Amino acid sequence: MLPHNPSMERYHRQIILPEIGIEGQKKLEDSAVFVKAQSVESCALLLYYLAAAGIGILNCDFAEEHGLSSLIKQIGALNSGVKIQAVPAGLKNLPGDAAVRVVQGSPQYLAQSHDQPNGQWMPLIIAANRGWQGWFQVIKRPDDQGAVLPRPDHQTSIGHNMPDGGAESTFSSNLLGALAAVEVVKILLGLENCTAYGLEFDLFTMRFARYEGRKACPISIASPFLSTEIPGASPGYITTADTHQLAQSQVVVVGSGGLGSPVLYTLAQAGVGTIALVDYDRVDISNLNRQILHSETRLGLPKIDSAEIFLRELNPDLNLIKHNTSLTKDNALDIISACDVLVDCVDNLSTRYLINEACALLNKPLVEAGVNGFEGIATTIMAARSTCYQCLFPARSALDCNAKYGPEGILGPVAGVLGTIQGCEACKCLTKTGTILFDSILAYDALEAQFEIFHTEKDPDCPICAKR
Numbered sequence: 001m002l003p004h005n006p007s008m009e010r011y012h013r014q015i016i017l018p019e020i021g022i023e024g025q026k027k028l029e030d031s032a033v034f035v036k037a038q039s040v041e042s043c044a045l046l047l048y049y050l051a052a053a054g055i056g057i058l059n060c061d062f063a064e065e066h067g068l069s070s071l072i073k074q075i076g077a078l079n080s081g082v083k084i085q086a087v088p089a090g091l092k093n094l095p096g097d098a099a100v101r102v103v104q105g106s107p108q109y110l111a112q113s114h115d116q117p118n119g120q121w122m123p124l125i126i127a128a129n130r131g132w133q134g135w136f137q138v139i140k141r142p143d144d145q146g147a148v149l150p151r152p153d154h155q156t157s158i159g160h161n162m163p164d165g166g167a168e169s170t171f172s173s174n175l176l177g178a179l180a181a182v183e184v185v186k187i188l189l190g191l192e193n194c195t196a197y198g199l200e201f202d203l204f205t206m207r208f209a210r211y212e213g214r215k216a217c218p219i220s221i222a223s224p225f226l227s228t229e230i231p232g233a234s235p236g237y238i239t240t241a242d243t244h245q246l247a248q249s250q251v252v253v254v255g256s257g258g259l260g261s262p263v264l265y266t267l268a269q270a271g272v273g274t275i276a277l278v279d280y281d282r283v284d285i286s287n288l289n290r291q292i293l294h295s296e297t298r299l300g301l302p303k304i305d306s307a308e309i310f311l312r313e314l315n316p317d318l319n320l321i322k323h324n325t326s327l328t329k330d331n332a333l334d335i336i337s338a339c340d341v342l343v344d345c346v347d348n349l350s351t352r353y354l355i356n357e358a359c360a361l362l363n364k365p366l367v368e369a370g371v372n373g374f375e376g377i378a379t380t381i382m383a384a385r386s387t388c389y390q391c392l393f394p395a396r397s398a399l400d401c402n403a404k405y406g407p408e409g410i411l412g413p414v415a416g417v418l419g420t421i422q423g424c425e426a427c428k429c430l431t432k433t434g435t436i437l438f439d440s441i442l443a444y445d446a447l448e449a450q451f452e453i454f455h456t457e458k459d460p461d462c463p464i465c466a467k468r
């Protein structure tokens, strides 16, 4: 009999990736990362994903420490093998073992916080967000630093004139957190050759751009993204009426695993009033490299109960309806009929086709995503007007639908990136705000730090949506 090795089970889905393997995983477990952030809430998702991926030591410095003890408790429950600690505020000499530094917050916070600690250089990720927009920059060598960091006296224009702290900031800071966690792993494992690169995004217009080298920053992403290209586009923000709309809405989330965790996290934080969660599974140790809602203290528990414990602490006002079952032909219409949007976070094709058909029948918006390895895709479907899942991925036979695959490798925070986008898409559907991924597939390549959007077309002979 093989010796029991909990670490192998926990990180199995990462270890089977050729880019990581047992050695790579060991390297992550032996690494320390320093995170400096404006608030605990703004970088919580980053820390959850770093802990889930198995980074051994997380040293943190928060300008605003509200919620810190709760976060430390949750991270300890998620992965007791990770050491998380707050370093004394303003400490100049960082713990010497840190291999990467991440600084996350508003552009104004970053302008005051990028000073390099005395006497040591370590690769740096700066991550800023405001409103719907955000950018991160990875700097591996000191030579590249000057060109990209905002100077303290330099007024940044990112997200200029946008209010801070609304649901839109939740989306952008969560996306940044998941993206930054991916970049930390890439730096620790040497998976990126470029020494200075970054990504800017706008979740309102769904524009994403990677850039390399010494780009003069801080990027004024407000101007290129909200330019004459989209006449009349406004930066938009979640209004009081939108917030009320979110509180009155019901979202069905099918699955609380790799995608479901960040979807539920984002929806609960954004203030969605009612979530109906469908999941029949129980928490297993091999879930925990990516399923940040669950924890090693809740192994064996039904996932809906484990998710409820986490979500109650995050948002005590949330009305959570629990369906401890898989979605089937017999219960799908009942469960879906009361919702305003459905978010599909399942891991099998037959349920995806069933959900697509049920949402088309009931005329409900459906937010889809899938992840594998270092890649993921997302799309939003309204069968009456847009490409549906069947148009995109025609099921040719029952055999296709029921095909069973072995577990695929996945880097945990890649699911975080796609799940955050799903949560954001669902809220845009609910508030009828911004550009939604109808007739479009968003594809994320984590190794390249790149997003692309592909236009899709309805199949005129689609058996599900053609006659709607």
Ligand SMILES: [Zn+2]
Pocket: 387, 388, 389, 390, 391, 392, 458, 459, 462, 463, 464, 465, 466
């Ligand atoms: Zn179709």
